[in-house]
Amino acid sequence: xTLGTVINDYRQAVFDxxxxxxxxxVRDAVESGVSPEDIVFKVVxxxxxxxxxxxxxxxxxxxxxxxxxxxxxxxxxxEMLPLFATPPAIVGxxxxxxxxxxxxxxxxxxxxxxxxxLMVDAIDLGVNVAAETFVEQAVAHQAQVIGISAMMMHTAxxxxxxxxxxxxxxxxGLEDKIRIAVGGAPFRFDPHLYRAVxxxxxxxxxxxxxxxxxxxxxxxxx
Amino acid sequence: MIxxxxxxAAAIAGRAADRIPVFCNLLEQGAAEVGVSMRAxxxxxxxxxxxxxxxxxxxxxxxxxxxxxxxxxxxxxGCRDILYADDGPPNVADFILKSPDDIDRLTIPxxxxxxxxxxxxxxxxxxxxxxxGGKTPICAYVxxxxxxxxxxxxxxxxxxxxxxxxxxxxxxxxxxxxDFFIREIDAYRKAGADILVYSNPFGSTELxxxxxxxxxxxxxxxxxxxPGGVDGVVYYCxxxxxxxxxxxVIERLGIRAFYLSPxxxxxxxxxxxxxxxxxxGVIDDIKMVGWSGNETRxxxxxxxKAGKPGGRFGFGxxxxxxxxxxxxxxxxxxxxxEAGAQDEGEP
Ligand code: B12
Numbered sequence: 001x002t003l004g005t006v007i008n009d010y011r012q013a014v015f016d017x018x019x020x021x022x023x024x025x026v027r028d029a030v031e032s033g034v035s036p037e038d039i040v041f042k043v044v045x046x047x048x049x050x051x052x053x054x055x056x057x058x059x060x061x062x063x064x065x066x067x068x069x070x071x072x073x074x075x076x077x078x079e080m081l082p083l084f085a086t087p088p089a090i091v092g093x094x095x096x097x098x099x100x101x102x103x104x105x106x107x108x109x110x111x112x113x114x115x116x117x118l119m120v121d122a123i124d125l126g127v128n129v130a131a132e133t134f135v136e137q138a139v140a141h142q143a144q145v146i147g148i149s150a151m152m153m154h155t156a157x158x159x160x161x162x163x164x165x166x167x168x169x170x171x172x173g174l175e176d177k178i179r180i181a182v183g184g185a186p187f188r189f190d191p192h193l194y195r196a197v198x199x200x201x202x203x204x205x206x207x208x209x210x211x212x213x214x215x216x217x218x219x220x221x222x
Numbered sequence: 223m224i225x226x227x228x229x230x231a232a233a234i235a236g237r238a239a240d241r242i243p244v245f246c247n248l249l250e251q252g253a254a255e256v257g258v259s260m261r262a263x264x265x266x267x268x269x270x271x272x273x274x275x276x277x278x279x280x281x282x283x284x285x286x287x288x289x290x291x292x293x294x295x296x297x298x299x300g301c302r303d304i305l306y307a308d309d310g311p312p313n314v315a316d317f318i319l320k321s322p323d324d325i326d327r328l329t330i331p332x333x334x335x336x337x338x339x340x341x342x343x344x345x346x347x348x349x350x351x352x353x354x355g356g357k358t359p360i361c362a363y364v365x366x367x368x369x370x371x372x373x374x375x376x377x378x379x380x381x382x383x384x385x386x387x388x389x390x391x392x393x394x395x396x397x398x399x400x401d402f403f404i405r406e407i408d409a410y411r412k413a414g415a416d417i418l419v420y421s422n423p424f425g426s427t428e429l430x431x432x433x434x435x436x437x438x439x440x441x442x443x444x445x446x447x448x449p450g451g452v453d454g455v456v457y458y459c460x461x462x463x464x465x466x467x468x469x470x471v472i473e474r475l476g477i478r479a480f481y482l483s484p485x486x487x488x489x490x491x492x493x494x495x496x497x498x499x500x501x502x503g504v505i506d507d508i509k510m511v512g513w514s515g516n517e518t519r520x521x522x523x524x525x526x527k528a529g530k531p532g533g534r535f536g537f538g539x540x541x542x543x544x545x546x547x548x549x550x551x552x553x554x555x556x557x558x559x560e561a562g563a564q565d566e567g568e569p
């Protein structure tokens with residue numbers, strides 16, 4: 001089995017939202033001698049990037065595909081990492097959660113899956129997360145990015161959400177060290193809303209969120 | 223005097239009227255209107271009805287809602303924990319389906335009309351019926367079988383089951399949710415609702431690929447709607463886009479009214495409906511929170527200009543967030559009543 005066929009078959013399985021096929025393609029490849037490192041860096045990550053590109057070009061894509069791409073990519077990466085010859089370098093770290101008063105967990109879950117497959121150490125803080133917790137956890141984990149998900153207008157722009165996280169970062173002199181990314185339905189309906197709530201960036205879907213958060217990590221690390 | 227009901231009937235038939243129907247969904251604003259907390263408001267069908275009637279009398283739009291909040295549907299099926307906010311709608315805080323066994327244990331009440339969980343929605347509908355019945359269309363919100371599980375188990379667990387199976391378990395859950403839908407829409411019809419908003423985000427290409435909508439979602443929608451028919455039913459995907467499925471919905475389900483997404487192109491939506499039904503152009507009320515009066519006015523005019531020519535068109539909002547300034551609501555409705563005047567109907 002050549003790496004080229006693995007990439008093609010795996011890409012097709014992910015686009016078809018067929019997890020079982022994707023997993024068996026990867027497992028067969030490892031069995032036939034493809035290295036776990038190649039699976040992650042030459043198969044999984046390029047397919048996530050192909051998906052980002054497709055989304056940016058407004059190719060017909062949907063939640064089911066975003067969800068399955070993140071799901072499959074994270075699962076394959078998780079299976080491969082322990083098999084690496086030497087532990088891989090992580091790109092950076094992010095803490096993510098759904099904001100205070102909000103219990104919607106799906107968006108965050110997709111973003112985290114995507115980040116993990118991109119070699120970002122993504123820490124899940126859960127739902128209904130207080131602004132203080134976002135900041136404390138980011139500091140404790142030395143994360144470069146706080147990711148905040150909000151599904152409703154009152155939780156996206158309310159005083160206990162991102163606005164408060166921004167105020168806390170400013171108060172504690174952490175603004176150079178930690179960036180804020182936001183996402184969720186209200187930000188998709190109003191692409192300027194992220195600025196009004198004091199975030200540094202936003203993304204319309206979990207796959208593009210991967211790129212946006214990696215960019216923020218690089219800004220901080222520079 | 224020409225009423226909201228007359229305007230709606232004219233728009234459905236493609237006849238001329240004094241103006242297009244203008245729908246404005248004001249619920250959260252009701253708490254301040256009657257001077258109570260959000261929590262007290264959403265627990266009282268009398269207040270929800272009273273506040274809406276007051277706001278409708280003031281602003282002059284053409285509809286009211288029997289809906290209190292969508293989480294009510296989960297309450298009817300056993301959810302006991304609702305999270306109230308001071309500045310937004312209530313949300314389901316406890317998912318009743320936590321394990322596969324819970325799905326098999328879930329029972330759907332035979333009769334919803336007399337069910338205690340339906341009592342508030344019924345009372346609200348009946349008050350509205352008594353006050354403005356036959357004059358102002360009363361809307362009911364009914365979640366489709368394929369979207370209801372999101373409220374019962376959470377959106378992420380539901381997507382997992384929907385896309386990855388076990389598919390026999392998924393289909394057993396969908397069958398129960400479809401039975402619930404059939405009984406709920408019937409109960410709302412009995413209570414006196416005129417418009418039945420069939421809410422199905424999973425009927426949108428934003429959520430599912432077209433092939434899955436055709437082969438998986440459609441048969442469940444047919445099952446939901448076949449027993450009660452599609453009289454008064456409006457297709458709505460929870461504000462997700464659905465221009466591409468309009469043709470399929472007309473062909474397979476026979477639905478004749480569409481409440482577009484603000485992100486759908488209104489002219490393209492109307493073109494897809496192609497004279498076979500009524501199209502609502504919907505304003506992006508999340509953007510309205512930050513818009514100036516002029517921006518709001520310009521957007522209302524743009525939407526109505528795109529949809530009104532040729533008739534069979536209405537203007538609408540989503541669930542207007544509380545953060546929209548009162549002045550903007552007034553400006554939006556004044557602009558809609560003005561730009562929507564003289565509906566020429568179908569040529
Ligand atoms: C499906 C849906 C429902 C379903 C399921 C709800 C549920 N429990 O999850 C049903 C029909 C039951 C429903 C009900 C309600 N809904 Co609803 N619903 C939707 C809909 C169509 C899609 C939401 C969704 O799940 N999307 C999928 C997820 C994965 O997308 P996402 O969270 O946006 O996440 C993606 C991106 O935003 C991004 N992202 C997310 N987080 C992050 C974080 C970071 C850091 C980054 C970078 C990116 C990122 O990546 C994610 C993955 O691609 C939206 C409208 C829309 N088109 O988005 C309305 C919407 C969210 N609902 C809304 C409302 C109001 C409600 C109700 C409160 C209505 C009511 N009055 O009761 C109820 C609440 C029910 C409850 N929970 O108790 C409003 C909220 C706005 C507002 N007015 O405040 C919306 C926006 C519709 C609208 N425009 O009016 N809803």
